[in-house]
Amino acid sequence: MNRIKSLNGYTIFQAGPRDVKKYGFTEGDFYVYFSSDVRDFGIVNSSPEFESCGSLEEAVANCAGNFAIAKEIVEGRTTAASMEEIAEVEKQLDAGVDPDSLDVSDNDLDAREEIAAVVAAHSPHIDPELLDRIADAAAGLHIAPETMQQILAGFDKVVETVKQVAAALLKVLRPIAEWATSIARRFYEAIAAGIVPGKWLHLAKHAKKARVRKKYRSRIRRAVFTALASEGGGSS
Numbered sequence: 001m002n003r004i005k006s007l008n009g010y011t012i013f014q015a016g017p018r019d020v021k022k023y024g025f026t027e028g029d030f031y032v033y034f035s036s037d038v039r040d041f042g043i044v045n046s047s048p049e050f051e052s053c054g055s056l057e058e059a060v061a062n063c064a065g066n067f068a069i070a071k072e073i074v075e076g077r078t079t080a081a082s083m084e085e086i087a088e089v090e091k092q093l094d095a096g097v098d099p100d101s102l103d104v105s106d107n108d109l110d111a112r113e114e115i116a117a118v119v120a121a122h123s124p125h126i127d128p129e130l131l132d133r134i135a136d137a138a139a140g141l142h143i144a145p146e147t148m149q150q151i152l153a154g155f156d157k158v159v160e161t162v163k164q165v166a167a168a169l170l171k172v173l174r175p176i177a178e179w180a181t182s183i184a185r186r187f188y189e190a191i192a193a194g195i196v197p198g199k200w201l202h203l204a205k206h207a208k209k210a211r212v213r214k215k216y217r218s219r220i221r222r223a224v225f226t227a228l229a230s231e232g233g234g235s236s
Contacts, residue, residue: 001013001014001015001016001019001023001031001043002014002015002016004030004056004059005060006035007060007063007064008063008064008068009034009035009036009208009209009212010032010033010034010035010049010062010063010068011032011033011034011035011038012030012031012032012056012059012060012063013030013031013032013033013043014028014029014030014031014056015027015028015029015030015031023043025052026052029051029052029053029054030052030053030054030055030056030058030059031048031050031051031052031053031059032048032049032050032051032053032059032062032063033046033047033048033049034046034049034203034207034212036203036206036207036208036209036212037199037203040199040202040203040206041199045199046199049062049068049071050062050063050068065090066090066093066094067086067090069090069093069099070086070087070089070090070093071086072211072215073089073099074086074089111138111139111142111143111144111145112135112136112138112139113135114145115134115135115138115139115143115145115148116131116132116134116135117145118145118148118149118152119131119134119135119148119152122149122152123152137221138225141218141221141222141225143225143229147229150229151225151228151229154228155228158187162183162184188224189201191224191227191228192220192223192224195223195224195227196219196220196223200216200219200220201216201220203216204216204217204219204220
């Protein structure tokens with residue numbers, strides 16, 4: 001791959017004769033990667049964000065224009081981003097709409113309220129700030145209220161297991177508030193590590209651009225929620 005230029009956190013490469021067989025690319029076409037992906041994992045372990053651009057101008061437009069921002073926003077909403085959705089968001093960006101205001105749609109707001117009601121019914125004494133964070137995350141991942149109920153039921157089983165372990169440890173250890181917090185974090189990270197590529201976890205923590213970190217945190221949360229819902233008998 002011939003490195004052409006870097007722009008706004010992306011790097012543009014042009015495929016050469018060897019890349020046709022090595023990567024299945026089209027000779028002469030341009031491929032756009034996240035610069036952090038290439039730097040941390042190399043071309044072989046990275047996937048292009050924009051493929052088979054027929055000209056350098058097209059590749060640059062993908063890096064610099066509202067299309068690139070629109071693509072990230074739509075991918076943050078759904079695992080099956082369509083060109084129609086991306087084009088609609090791009091149109092709004094072209095009209096001057098703030099990108100941050102497009103991260104949550106009207107339907108997402110309605111779903112958020114329904115999910116918040118489900119969580120509040122399940123845990124009446126939940127801290128309001130925690131309730132907001134859970135509702136925001138689940139609505140952003142398009143988790144249905146029914147699926148959320150099954151996820152909560154699955155977490156109940158996990159919590160009960162943790163309580164049993166904690167009760168045994170209390171006999172020989174100091175108060176384990178910090179331990180429980182560490183176990184919960186490691187439990188989540190262990191689940192995520194078995195579901196998503198390692199580079200997602202790395203970029204979620206260490207990517208230079210906040211939008212890239214947010215994108216990969218969203219991908220990881222979506223994958224974990226989906227896996228838990230599947231184990232609990234919910235929709236995938």
